[in-house]
Amino acid sequence: MNLIELQKQYNEFKALGLKLDMSRGKPSPEQVSTVERLLTAVTCNADCFSETGSDCRNYGGLDGINEMKRLLGEMLGVGSDHIIVGGNSSLNLMYDTVARSMLHPVEDGCKPWSKYEKISFLCPVPGYDRHFAICEFFGINMINIPLYEDGPDMDMIESLVASDETIKGIWCVPKYANPLGCTYSAETVRRFAQLKPKAKDFRVFWDNAYVLHDLTDTPDELVEIFSEAGKYGNEDLFFEFASTSKITYPGSGVSCIAASPRNIKRILNALKVQTIGHDKLNQLRHSRIFKCYDDVVAQMKVHMNIIRPKFQIIYETFEKEFEGVDDVTWTIPNGGYFFTLSLPNGTAKRTVELCKEAGLIITPAGAMFPYGIDPEDSKLRIAPSFPSCEELATASELLACCAKLAIAEKNSK
């Protein structure tokens, strides 16, 4: 179609007065309705005790109840001694971990991060906007690292952390990375495990948000980081984060931080000042409906069956609509909540703008990059989970129309 035809098609979409939102990785109402049993997992006083007999209604239990630590440990492939159970938000645990590091030394003999004149985090891009927001909030400089199909550019990472003491951290989503959907290869994980940072207080923020969130029957495999790092005496380098937000309830799940026993001890020393303990009743509810790891895996299959068709609808639309259009590609991940649409340089922002004018909200172009700047203005994050299949069919057609119109506009200049 030429510019005129595309404009005509776009105006037809506009006339529909649509109101669609494909902006966030939010589970759908159908998904959150699949764990109704969580609401009635603990219903009477006699039921409120953990396996060690602790009263989950009362104060105490800073690191969480045993059965929840065990379950989260199994999900991440680590022992309970590596786990502190948090509240309902792993984002909050990441924020807290950075905040704590700003004011208290991450490692013996180091200063708190806020006492350095300048510190930096490495940010594989495209990445997760809320990671970058934490850095921006605390005034931490961000350095872009290209993210490929097998993980971030390890040559660049190794060389930067080995030479630059101001680099204190890196944000990683090692499995089904938001928004590409790729998983770090065994080789990438091995190279992370062997990192030799110049800064003694450098840490890897390993956000394993999609650890069990497969979308196909050929899921990716991620090598467990602590056993790998242990081989090189490097366990202390990693803070891992996860939650049941996209397993049970996004708003009322259970989060955790995983770390070496040495780091766990350091964190608990600070945590005991911060709180008397997180919500143990909700931990108990979770461990009652998930008696073992396999129960969680079964629940994830339920989610997969709801989400997979949604990705498919968009893939099919894109295949049809972008046929013959140059420089348009998209990732097809085996799991997670997102995939990435790559457009010709300089057309992503305009596409988002056109979508918005026609009633479709998608993640702002640039949001997956530090400071909101996609240097090539070419990447769009596609989040299929929340809308219904019918809405997605319309939304993806509209999105394709907007992208093609943006491309045509650019080419006509």
Place this chain on the structure above:
Amino acid sequence: MNLIELQKQYNEFKALGLKLDMSRGKPSPEQVSTVERLLTAVTCNADCFSETGSDCRNYGGLDGINEMKRLLGEMLGVGSDHIIVGGNSSLNLMYDTVARSMLHPVEDGCKPWSKYEKISFLCPVPGYDRHFAICEFFGINMINIPLYEDGPDMDMIESLVASDETIKGIWCVPKYANPLGCTYSAETVRRFAQLKPKAKDFRVFWDNAYVLHDLTDTPDELVEIFSEAGKYGNEDLFFEFASTSKITYPGSGVSCIAASPRNIKRILNALKVQTIGHDKLNQLRHSRIFKCYDDVVAQMKVHMNIIRPKFQIIYETFEKEFEGVDDVTWTIPNGGYFFTLSLPNGTAKRTVELCKEAGLIITPAGAMFPYGIDPEDSKLRIAPSFPSCEELATASELLACCAKLAIAEKNSK
């Protein structure tokens, strides 16, 4: 009794091999069993929506659901526009507020607190050990302020905050103050409302932990701080904290911060980086069992009837055991979770030690003072809520015996 007789009595206690704990203000199993209905307040998918229709299972709602904001506002006597609902811990909100102030300016045109060479908090004493622990954790200098029956020494506070720009905060428990049990008088609140701090980024941490926690039919009245401060344009000076920890479940209640709409906006700007939102399902459960303020008041009567006899048992024992013993007094508050036993100078620590050796754990002497130092070594915090009445009868007799022995030991030197 003389020293020999007291030693004999003490050894008899010791021979009993007791194991009693009266160290923390923890609600008893009987108390937490009074809100069983909270467990089944939300039991099916259709039930999971707030009054505005928001799905409490899913992401969103940074400041909490309407009905919970309204309820907490009514409890504190402020409008919903003054409330942000938190997670299960008001301590965590206080910690977060201090942590945030360390790294981000509390007020326009000011530096973050951590950028000053030295900052101080005023600490009415005796006070709450966890407040002091937060200051110690962040390296904030603490200055003792005497606490009287009608509140802290306001002359001292007014003069210090007006003249010393390094003073950035004060910890207040304005009602049934932990551990004296006193309530700030209307005059004290009025003077707080009119404070003219030299530091623009000075804030009052108004920990209203016991706002509805009466123990008698003649409860204390606390003047509401925001309406009072509003008269003098001083609303921004106050951060108020409260929770349902001692109304429903200590481990799984709902907390809140109350502040001026201007401060609420500042806090939300930071909070949106920290989390996607707190647990709304638990907020919904709470607002389902407490449809209005009166429902909360009714629940507090239930608690009162359980706790009051426990205080009574100890008072009666003390009256009998300390009869004729010089310089021993105790407070008899109208509410809260504690009262304070005052012993002759230099005997509190020794009393705690003797208790411990005989199997009774009480709050360490000094814990109610910054840096753990009671300059007179005379104050003990009594926490009657958790043990059973039978245990309290024994514990209070043992405690009296230990105190008298410590006094006799001192006098014999």
